Structures are given as structure tokens and as C-alpha cells.
Amino acid sequence: MMQESGTETKSNGSAIQNGSGGSNHLLECGGLREGRSNGETPAVDIGAADLAHAQQQQQQALQVARQLLLQQQQQQQVSGLKSPKRNDKQPALQVPVSVAMMTPQVITPQQMQQILQQQVLSPQQLQVLLQQQQALMLQQWPSHFFLPDFLQQQQVATQQLAFQQQLLQMQQLQQQHLLSLQRQGLLTIQPGQPALPLQPLAQGMIPTELQQLWKEVTSAHTAEETTGNNHSSLDLTTTCVSSSAPSKTSLIMNPHASTNGQLSVHTPKRESLSHEEHPHSHPLYGHGVCKWPGCEAVCEDFQSFLKHLNSEHALDDRSTAQCRVQMQVVQQLELQLAKDKERLQAMMTHLHVKSTEPKAAPQPLNLVSSVTLSKSASEASPQSLPHTPTTPTAPLTPVTQGPSVITTTSMHTVGPIRRRYSDKYNVPISSADIAQNQEFYKNAEVRPPFTYASLIRQAILESPEKQLTLNEIYNWFTRMFAYFRRNAATWKGAIRTNLSLHKCFIRVEDEFGSFWTVDDEEFKRGRHIQRGRPRKYCPDENFDELVAHNPSLIKNMQSSHAYCTPLNAALQASMAENSIPLYTTASMGNPTLGNLASAIREELNGAMEHTNSNESDSSPGRSPMQAVHPVHVKEEPLDPEEAEGPLSLVTTANHSPDFDHDRDYEDEPVNEDME
DNA sequence: GCACTTCTAAACAAAA
DNA sequence: TTTTTGTTTAGAAGTG
Incomplete structure (x- = not known):
């Protein structure tokens, strides 16, 4: 994929190089420029080398112009000054x-x-x-x-x-x-x-x-x-x-x-905006020095700077x-x-072109300045702004955005823009994706064009232990993205929702609290916990994968996992025998026998109200086992084909070849199903 | 139009 | 009691 894309980009780039290089001195009407402007040219590989080439051509043009003008001068000298x-x-x-x-x-x-x-x-x-x-x-x-x-x-x-x-x-x-x-x-x-x-x-x-x-x-x-x-x-x-x-x-x-x-x-406007916002800050004044190009005069205070500005730079x-x-x-x-934008555009187009080739190039990620989207930006409520298609591998840099998006004020007008990766491109964002634009996102209130799930995953994976508490995830968001320094309630809630909702996020408890890990393979699968279905069971599959991808967890989770599988199987078998919908809880991931019995009792009594009931049942807090061995409490969502109610759950439990490993616990039906 | 995903908001509960 | 954390649901909106 990468090789393929790289090759195509290269091959396309050569064609565009001519355009970009020529753009500095070949100003033709039509063809070339239209080709660039209408977005039909998929790949525009304009890099520094191209620019250097363009500059070289520019200098050549200068030479040509000199020759031409020399001829002119000679003509003028002959014919007199005209x-x-x-x-x-x-x-x-x-x-x-x-x-x-x-x-x-x-x-x-x-x-x-x-x-x-x-x-x-x-x-x-x-x-x-x-x-x-x-x-x-x-x-x-x-x-x-x-x-x-x-x-x-x-x-x-x-x-x-x-x-x-x-x-x-x-x-x-x-x-x-x-x-x-x-x-x-x-x-x-x-x-x-x-x-x-x-x-x-x-x-x-x-x-x-x-x-x-x-x-x-x-x-x-x-x-x-x-x-x-x-x-x-x-x-x-x-x-x-x-x-x-x-x-x-x-x-x-x-x-x-x-x-x-x-x-x-339009830097001047931006500066003026910031100047208006901060009356005593001035883009031409900083650290007691006049920032006028080439000046650097020392001004003790802002007033003296203003005097200096008016006197020296009148x-x-x-x-x-x-x-x-x-x-x-x-x-x-x-x-x-602009050239780099084009290049990015071409890259995005190329990477996106597999399925959407006939379409125009992907829209810029933020749209305030876009002529075509300014309407929606101005009219739409913050929550009704259009999604912008992005590709997971796209750099997603604000380069594709109009510069105006850099300004804080304009970003405020953008509001939440929902973005997501298409399922077909459910490729995890890499560190480079964010790192490439890290500084930008840190400083500009641009909503990162990644889903919450992607960002949460990134936050977790970036951590040394591949695990973060919720608060640490919050902190990562605020640290990495200026955008998430506002409306904390909203995005924090979204994070919590995503953590709960996404199959790939696994909550692990230890005696010090709980933290979240990510099952990267599951993330790539992109599965969600199915809405409307209780989802509590111990995902051994996820667990194994998690441990495989997060060796650091082994030390904390190994023992609990050892308890998990056989007991889960026993529990499921027991439930199946009693035609009880499979139901798991956090504690079932690490049940003691007492917990197991308690759980079964509760199941039989139809007292399955809450997933954590077993925890409170066995002890006020956590079971001793839990205190010693962290509990893997995140449940695995039910696959759509598996979510068919109690009967099917029982069936699933029985027929599943990997019953006690891949699907140790199945969802219990919702209460109404039991009724 | 439909199914799906994502986001947002809200309600609720448990724990700290 | 308040805050934090986690779960669940509903609905809006975008995407394929």
C-alpha cells in the first residue's frame, strides 16, 4: 500500500513538477493552470526540490529578461529614449x-x-x-x-x-x-x-x-x-x-x-486580530524589542514602543x-x-482515490476559508457542520485548510466538526500523523480530524506503559490539542463515552485505581460495542491480544487472567444449563468461587441489574483478589451476528468452538428480554 | 432510503 | 455533598 502509493505519487509528481516549476515563469493560460485548479490532477508533488527548480527557472527567466531588456536598451539607445x-x-x-x-x-x-x-x-x-x-x-x-x-x-x-x-x-x-x-x-x-x-x-x-x-x-x-x-x-x-x-x-x-x-x-489581518484581542500585545513588539524587521530597537515598555513605532516607522x-x-x-x-497544499492534496487524493477516484479531491479539513464551504460554516450550527472526509493516512495537516483556520477566532466559529475515518480506512493514526502537526494542534484551536477513539488510542499508546487513567487521557488531550482546552465537559464526556463504547478500550483496575488500555487489533477492527445491548463480559480474546500488544500488562493481569477463563467457562456452562442468558460482570473477569456463586444466584434471581453488582456483592469495594490482581473489567461487545437474544446466546455459548476462549462471556439480554 | 458510524448530550450510578 | 469516573441511551448528522 505504502509502496504503491509512493510510486504513484512519484509518477504523478513528475507531471506536476512541470506545472509547478513552470508556474514561476511560464504563465500560460488554460491547460496547465486549469489542470491544477480543477483538482483533476491527482498528484502534485511539489517539494523543496521543485521549488529550488522553480527558483532556478526563475533565475533563468531573469536572465532571459535581462537579455531581452538588453536588446531593448540597445534598441532604445539606437532609437533614442522612448x-x-x-x-x-x-x-x-x-x-x-x-x-x-x-x-x-x-x-x-x-x-x-x-x-x-x-x-x-x-x-x-x-x-x-x-x-x-x-x-x-x-x-x-x-x-x-x-x-x-x-x-x-x-x-x-x-x-x-x-x-x-x-x-x-x-x-x-x-x-x-x-x-x-x-x-x-x-x-x-x-x-x-x-x-x-x-x-x-x-x-x-x-x-x-x-x-x-x-x-x-x-x-x-x-x-x-x-x-x-x-x-x-x-x-x-x-x-x-x-x-x-x-x-x-x-x-x-x-x-x-x-x-x-x-x-x-493574511498575516497582517491575523496580527491585527491578535492585536485587537490583546491591547498591550503587538505583533511588532516582543520581549522589549521592536520587532519591526531590521529594527530590534529596545523599548522598555509598550508605550515607548508605540512612540518608537510612530517615530521610527512612520x-x-x-x-x-x-x-x-x-x-x-x-x-x-x-x-x-499553496504548493505544499497541492502536494498534500495530491497525496490525499491518491490515498483516497482507491474508492472515490471520480470524486473531487478531498475537501480541506477545516473549512472556514473555503469558498464552497463557507456557507455551511457560517450557517450551520456548530454541531451541524458537515463532516469532512478524511483519510486515516492523510497528513491531515492544516495545510489544507485556509490560513484563516489558524486564527483562533475563526476556529471558534467552526465549532465541532465531525470527522471520522471511513471504515474502509480504519487504520490507526500513527504517531507521525499527530506529531507532524503537533505544534499546530497544540497552538491552534483546530479540531483534530481524528475520531475520539483514534485519539484516545494514540494517547494510550504514547504512554510508556501503554495505559492511562481517564484523567491522564484528559491531560493528553488538553496537552496535545488546543482545541480540547475548551468545552471540557463536552469532549470529556465524549471520551468517556468512547472508552465505554469502543470495544478496543479495556479498563483495567488495580489497587490504585483504574486505567485504560487499548487493544490495537480490536481497534483496527473498529468494532463498537453494540448499542442497546449490555456488554459485560470478559473478553479473553481481547485480553490475550492486549497482553500480546502490551507486555507491560502481563505483570498486572496475568494471574487474574488465569482465573478468568475456566471460571468464565464454568459460569457460562452453568448459565446455559439454566437457560440463563450469559451475563458477565467486571468481577466475573476475576471471580472467586463466592463471586461466581453469587453471580449465579443473582442471575437466577433475575437480579442482574448492574454489571458491578458482583463487586458490591462480594465486598464493599473490590474482592481481595481484585485488590491483589487487577481486574480486567472491560467487556467485549457482542458481535451483531451474535446478539440475538437469550436463546441465541445460549446457542452461541454451546456451539461456539472457541467458547471458553474467544467468547468466554456473552452478553446477557436486556432485562426486557428476560421478562 | 438505509445501515452504519461518530459525535453529542443526558441520565444515572458508583466510587473517591 | 461534590466531583470524578463509568455506563447506557437517544438522537443528530455524515458516510457509503
């Missing part, structure tokens, strides 16, 4: 078609802003276009042929240096951010892949490229400004549309984003440019995020 608005047709060369359709010539910043405001270009287009512009500027700089009107050359030169520093810092921040994202599972960079995809950009960046980046930032910022509060990624598919109708209305939500349920990260060209740089950083991260 208006940047000229519409000379330039050979497209290797410049992307859509960009070539735009004028690859020098465009003034004003024009650029105008273009950006009109949302004509996608970020990638802008990037390429700006590369061209940048290259041209660089070519022309020495001769002062062409400079933006609004920038004096000297200012530019000064700012270039400043921006280079800023950019280096930004790149460092970017790397830190990437590392952080990676730690939080937002970015999954496989070990074999090159480290940080953007690292080459940072480290190998030459001043001209830094300068170029600054220019790109300028455009990106402008683009975001024009986007307003939409918070959506610039629609990459609007290139074709908007080029013919360049208006804001042509900016549609990225279909790919809607497919993935992803929207662009609205001026420098601050604006720095802000744009930051925006570019964010944008780069968004791109990276």
Missing part, C-alpha cells in the same frame, strides 16, 4: 505568453501600479514582468537613461542598500518562518529534499536580485492593496480573463483555492518599502504553502 508606454511588439522569446502580451518594455512605476490595481496580472506574471523591469533598470541605471520619476537616483541608491539589508533580514525571517511552519506541519519538507526551498533565494541572492525582489514586493503590495479585504490569492487563472477585462470584478476567487479550501495567508518610503518586503515574504510563503 516612452515606456510604447507598444512596440517585442518577441516573446521565452517570456511567458501572457507577459509577452503585456509590454515587456520599461513601464513606469505608475504604470505598474496602474496595472496592478487593475488586477491584470497574476503575481507570477508580475514577478516576471518586474524582473524584466528590474533588469532593464539595472541596465539603464549607469547611464541614467531611465529612472522612475518618483525616485531620485540617489535615493534609489541609498534605498537599494537599505533594502538589501532589509531583504537579507527578511529572508532570514522567512527562513525562520518556514522552519516554524515546517515544525508545525504546515510545511512538509521531506528529509531527502533540499532544506529550505527559499534558502537559495536568500543566500544566493545578488544585489540585483534583491533589488528585483524589492520591485516585486512593490507590485505585490500594490496588488494586495487593490485586493482589499478579499484575502484571497490572486486568481492565477484570471490572467486570461482579466487581461481582456482588467477590472476588479474580474478578480475571482482562485478556483484552486476553493478546491483546496485555501485562501492566502509612513514613509522606507517603511512602506519594508512593509512591501514583508508582504513579499508572506507572498512567497503563501506560494510555498
